[in-house]
Amino acid sequence: MNKKYRVAVVGATGMVGQTFIKVLEDRKFPVSEITFFASKRSAGSLVSFNGMNFVVEELTENSFDNGFDIALFSAGGETSLKFAPIAASHGVVVIDNSSAWRMKDHIKLVVPEVNSHVLTKNDLIIANPNCSTIQSVVPLDVIHKLFTVNRVIYSTYQAVSGSGYKGVMDLKNGYENKEPEFYKKQIFDNCFPHIDDFLDNGYTKEEKKMMDETRKILGLSHLKVSATCVRIPVTVGHSVSINVECEKPIDLNQLIEAFKQHQDIVYYEGRDYPTPQDVVGNDLVHVGRLRKDLSAENGIHLWAVADNVRKGAATNAIQIAEYLIKENLI
Ligand SMILES: NC(=O)c1ccc[n+]([C@@H]2O[C@H](COP(=O)([O-])OP(=O)(O)OC[C@H]3O[C@@H](n4cnc5c(N)ncnc54)[C@H](OP(=O)(O)O)[C@@H]3O)[C@@H](O)[C@H]2O)c1
Numbered sequence: 111m112n113k114k115y116r117v118a119v120v121g122a123t124g125m126v127g128q129t130f131i132k133v134l135e136d137r138k139f140p141v142s143e144i145t146f147f148a149s150k151r152s153a154g155s156l157v158s159f160n161g162m163n164f165v166v167e168e169l170t171e172n173s174f175d176n177g178f179d180i181a182l183f184s185a186g187g188e189t190s191l192k193f194a195p196i197a198a199s200h201g202v203v204v205i206d207n208s209s210a211w212r213m214k215d216h217i218k219l220v221v222p223e224v225n226s227h228v229l230t231k232n233d234l235i236i237a238n239p240n241c242s243t244i245q246s247v248v249p250l251d252v253i254h255k256l257f258t259v260n261r262v263i264y265s266t267y268q269a270v271s272g273s274g275y276k277g278v279m280d281l282k283n284g285y286e287n288k289e290p291e292f293y294k295k296q297i298f299d300n301c302f303p304h305i306d307d308f309l310d311n312g313y314t315k316e317e318k319k320m321m322d323e324t325r326k327i328l329g330l331s332h333l334k335v336s337a338t339c340v341r342i343p344v345t346v347g348h349s350v351s352i353n354v355e356c357e358k359p360i361d362l363n364q365l366i367e368a369f370k371q372h373q374d375i376v377y378y379e380g381r382d383y384p385t386p387q388d389v390v391g392n393d394l395v396h397v398g399r400l401r402k403d404l405s406a407e408n409g410i411h412l413w414a415v416a417d418n419v420r421k422g423a424a425t426n427a428i429q430i431a432e433y434l435i436k437e438n439l440i
Contacts, residue, residue: 114142115435118178118202120193121185122146122157122166125274126207129424130182131159133393137428140435147173148185169193174200179440180431183207184423198234203440205236205427209319212237212326219326222429223374224251229430231439236430239327240319241422242266242339245414246350247327248395249375252368254328257408258357264320264337267349268305269386270297272341272418281343297343305339314339347386348418351399356408362400365410369397384415392417393425 121127146157146166153168174197181197183190187210194204211217218228219237221244246264253259270277276292284298295302305316317337325333369377378384378398389396396415403409416422434440
């Protein structure tokens with residue numbers, strides 16, 4: 111009989127936590143027992159998994175005493191910094207969606223179809239990358255393997271669900287002429303180049319995450335990469351315009367064939383292109399608008415769209431867990 115696993119979902123009442131539940135169900139993840147945690151605020155509320163109701167428990171220092179195999183965390187950086195080491199000290203493999211652990215040297219930052227080979231049995235805290243980064247490195251890895259990527263410029267168009275339920279509420283409230291409560295400016299009928307806090311160098315933290323995480327996942331510490339991250343009034347589905355300069359001349363037909371063969375990419379031919387509405391509820395990265403950049407030697411443009419709450423968060427984390435199981439690393 112195939113082995114089943116004791117799973118903890120931390121942040122179960124949140125946008126990503128609720129999506130963890132859907133993705134575990136959709137992918138028929140081998141669960142023997144499951145427990146749902148949130149803060150004191152939501153303790154006692156109910157969540158549904160595989161047709162059964164479960165009472166949400168408050169996350170405490172003793173939550174991992176009884177033993178889990180895997181803990182899927184999506185409860186923000188502070189919670190991860192405090193509770194992931196406690197879980198790991200009990201031998202639980204933590205896959206964390208916050209940015210708290212991503213850039214720590216000893217922590218693996220993983221998009222399974224790109225760099226799952228870095229994972230070992232000793233990795234008890236594993237970081238899930240930033241949502242826009244995940245959907246960007248999947249096609250970038252293909253391009254790099256063929257033509258050696260030298261420089262990347264990202265421009266993102268990010269959905270409000272990337273900010274959790276607070277972002278979605280601001281968009282909904284905007285429809286009713288209400289003032290935003292979470293964002294600094296109105297997102298309804300608007301967009302702004304401001305995601306996460308500003309840094310002294312003029313970039314935002316979201317932009318820095320994309321730049322740093324791209325280098326770490328692709329294993330290219332000196333890659334030139336820059337980003338502008340923009341919030342748009344779409345509920346689900348991030349889009350990224352990616353401009354790439356390569357070392358070698360680009361053979362577009364070879365690249366199209368590689369995208370078409372890739373099991374995690376949906377390639378849109380010619381004048382067809384993906385939009386956020388095309389990807390909601392889907393686990394793949396959708397790529398289109400591929401063309402040579404007429405302003406740069408060996409340059410190309412492409413457009414990548416994915417469901418930010420699934421491939422950009424919950425699905426990627428669960429794919430990491432599936433890889434650990436497949437490779438007997440758990
Ligand atoms: N949304 C996305 O597309 C996305 C993508 C990638 C990564 N992430 C990351 O995933 C994390 C969660 O994001 P989200 O969008 O799901 O946010 P969210 O909708 O605001 O949900 C936050 C969750 O964390 C729980 N929580 C907060 N403080 C806690 C504490 N002290 N102890 C236990 N649970 C606590 C909340 O429980 P209560 O109900 O009790 O408040 C809720 O379940 C964040 O770190 C975010 O950066 C989000």
